[in-house]
Amino acid sequence: MTTSCAQTATPLQRPMRPEDVPAQTADTSAQTESAETSDENDPRYHVVASAPVSNWLEVQIELARRGFSSGSIDGVRGAQSAAAMKAFQRNNQLRETGDLDAATRQVLQLTDAVFTTHIFSAEEYAVLQPVAPTWLEKSQQTALAHASALEMLAERYHATPGLLRRLNPGIDWENILPGVEVQVPALGKFTTTLRPTLIHVRLADRVLQATDESGRIIVHFPVSIAKIVEKRPVGELQVVVVVPNPDYTFDPVNFPESAEGQELGRRLIIPPGPNNPVGVAWIGLNRPGYGIHGTPDPEKVGRTESHGCFRLANWDALALLSIAKVGMRVVVEP
Known part of the structure; x- marks a missing residue:
């Protein structure tokens, strides 16, 4: 896909x-x-x-x-x-x-401990790999995995790298090895028994919410929107495909600012992974080329613009992926 x-x-x-x-x-x-x-x-x-x-x-x-x-x-x-x-x-x-x-x-009451301990494993260490700097080199990688343990754990526990550094002042993040215990926010995979019927994007507020039939909010996420106003698809859309861990088609036409892209003059398939341009989830909409997806840069979500799609932090994209269904209504308002 x-x-x-x-x-x-x-x-x-x-x-x-x-x-x-x-x-x-x-x-x-x-x-x-x-x-x-x-x-x-x-x-x-x-x-x-x-x-x-x-x-x-x-x-x-x-x-x-x-x-x-x-x-x-x-x-x-x-x-x-x-x-x-x-x-x-x-x-x-x-x-x-x-x-x-x-x-x-x-x-708003605490439902669990605030922190937990993560033991960095040999399996996690083995899949780390640097992200290549060019589009061509990215297309040749086996996966766009996390580049570092700090990046991996920050994403898994929805934290800024700075917070993890403050919680673990004794860890040398540049030379972390398997077996190291890391203090992290106590967060797991999001689950719900509620049934959403609508995904609602408010462009002015840069938020995305999924609600049930009564209008109750099931999930609420910050979202990045298109930089160019004309590329913001205001109105009613529909989910047409739900894809975990997608690959990505780099098309130079969509990146006129990329000197490399203009020199290549051809499309490239970028392999899946958390550092893929659309992150770890793709929810395609019934407007060609448009979707809701993740990102390798969670701290930029809601603060910088996209090329046209709706961009979420990877963990929020996964949560939405778990409840989104083909045919679900998506309403985008200015």
Whole structure:
């Protein structure tokens, strides 16, 4: 199909340390006491089920578990985190402030430990490979796999590389070897029993949502849209194909800015993988060349434009792929 456009889950028994939290995070007073406290009887060192979230890192992790993505998790209340919070508040008949206010604290409860431990494996190490710099060289690779352990784990746990560095200050990421234990956000594969009937893209807000018949939001994701206004397909569309792990057709016609493409003058098939231009999922629409897909650059989603398609972080594209069906309506509004 061509398109155009080993883990453990052992909860950590301590709170996040002050040096692990970005300076801009809000309301971290509950977790900023001395990092040297190590009393195992201290209740702060044990995750209590159904405890209210207490800071924006916990907000991002808990919302992601429920299908409300803030993009790459960094612990900072930015525009994408506020939009995810508003979607959650709408579902729960709360005032849509986008803030972690008192009413939201009562509803948004932690459902699991905030962090878990990932043991980097020999199998994961074996599949890492650099991404070639040119389109021709990319087409000759066996796969466009992750280039580094940091990139792999950041994508798997929906985090910015910077967050993983802060959570694991003792790791030499350039020379990481199998067997190293890494502290990561406690996130797994998204699942839901709800049945979406509509995918809704709001171009002005740069968000994509899937809703059920009653209008309840099942998933909420930040999305990149076409840079050129004329290439934004406003109106009603339909899903015509759902493809996991797609390859990609590089067509120089679509990349007039590429000197290499103009010199090649021919199409190339780019192999699948997370660093493929359309990431790990392709949801094709009934407009030739258009689809919803992943990306190798999750931190750019919602902040930079695409050539025409709707671009999601790979983890969000996979979540959408799991619930999208051929024939599903897609409504795009300005």
